Amino acid sequence: MDKKLSVYNSLSRKKEEFKPIHEGRVGMYVCGPTVYSDVHLGNCLTFVRFDVIYRTLLHLGYKVRYVRNITDVGHLLDDGEDRISKGARIDQLEPMEVVQKYANGFHDIMDIFNALRPNIEPRATGHIMEQIAMVEQIIKNGYGYEVNGSVYFDTIKFAEQTGKYGELSGRVIEDLLVETRDLKNQSDKKHPADFAIWMNASPEHLMRWPSPWGEGFPGWHLECSAMSTKYLGKTFDIHGGGNDLKFPHHENEVAQNVGACGCAPANYWLHTNMLLMNGRKMSKSDGNTISPEELFTGDSPHVSKGYHPMIIRFFMLQSHYRSELNLTDEGILSAEKGYKRLMECLKSVGSLEAKGSKATPLDEEILSLLNQAEEDMLDDFNTPKAISRYFELCNKINGLKEGQLNLGDVLPSTIEKLVKDFNAFVHNVLGLKDVSDSESGAILDGVMQLVIQLRQGAREEKNWAASDKIRDGLAALDIQIKDGKEGTEWSFK
């Protein structure tokens, strides 16, 4: 925490030094999914990226309250039907069954991606009272009006009086004023830019609650305003989400919070960029899409084989969170090789025995790379750059291990720090797990040691036929034999 963290703030459109409201503590709210269908891979990317941001803050020593909501009401389709209600109608389920089913699926996938769970995961339906109270406050402050049991946010009035509308998304008020748009079922609005904060429930609408304006349900943007206020306070540190939420969702959130309490909700707004596939937007409608499961199993025309979730996670982290990520089979394949190299190296660094007694250029270079990697993470969470430092460190580590570099040129204290930082970076910050650990186990390793001994015996007798037969046979099982200076090792290909 004594180190300076800089973050790119969407509000100011530049990097700023991060200063929490309360010393040593961070309140972070990230917009979670609307649980009306199976989780989209793009959602996974967003939440993995915020997972690394969360982990980095923890690693820096901050006490973080990480709140990520689940939207389970109020998010409407083009035709005005609630997303959840539609799912319930089609599948003949209770709305809450739909919500539970997809929330479970979402949690399962995020667990597979090794994303830490948030500290609080509030649901919109569990905070109807808070949302009604906020609507009342907005009306009281003059920024809401009721028509036929629905309450709308008076965007134009808010914009004119506060000048606060459009700051985040870059909208211009004049453009709003001239905007005309034919909206279905929303003709009660005074202006197209107005948005519902409470909606009257039609007789067939399944999800409904009593309110001062009759039976209805909360508007889509309202739950985030109400729940972030409840759990993090009227103003908190970080608000995040995908940049497709910038407008209207986040802009309207700001308007609601300012409209209700007169204060801006978050000091720093962080937005992640979108996932592309083969250079084009991942979209269900034109078939340019792949689900997490298909990516893991390889059951898709877009990939040549299945990939372990940790490889996908590593692939995701090799791009910066504010950049688009282009998912290609070739890209993941190269990430897979890089990932395995990194993890193999992490394993071998622990067995290095430094023999140096004074600082050398090599020693300094290692320490410098470690510092640079840390600075990269402090510079707006630059995971790809930090990862590149560790790849450079891998060259040093492998060189020391194989004898191209001299263990007498590094201090034991340097190796100690290298081991500690490397492990913390890979496991705690990037949140990567070693794939082969789960695949191997002690028994297989024991068997492999035996096989390696037998092969070594054959080699000593120059029985190349036998030794190569063992090697080729193992290779066919995707097990690689590595003859090094210090003996033979094995790993999965």
Place this chain on the structure above:
RNA sequence: GGUCGCGUGGCCGAGUGGCUUAGGCACUGGUCUGCAAAACCAGUUACAGCGGUUCGAAUCCGCUCGCGACCUCCA
């Protein structure tokens, strides 16, 4: 159409005025090896196009082309 952003070598992907040979993958050569693989070393391929600012631009400005996001479905 409006607003904003992007365009880096065979692929992925950092870098925003002057040494980053970024890094990964691929490829080529070398060291090592019984031969390989792995590892290490070295090397090739670059900044969409055109013009401008500057002593100097991938980096700033303008135009053109291409791509993407948002403009009440989106992570």
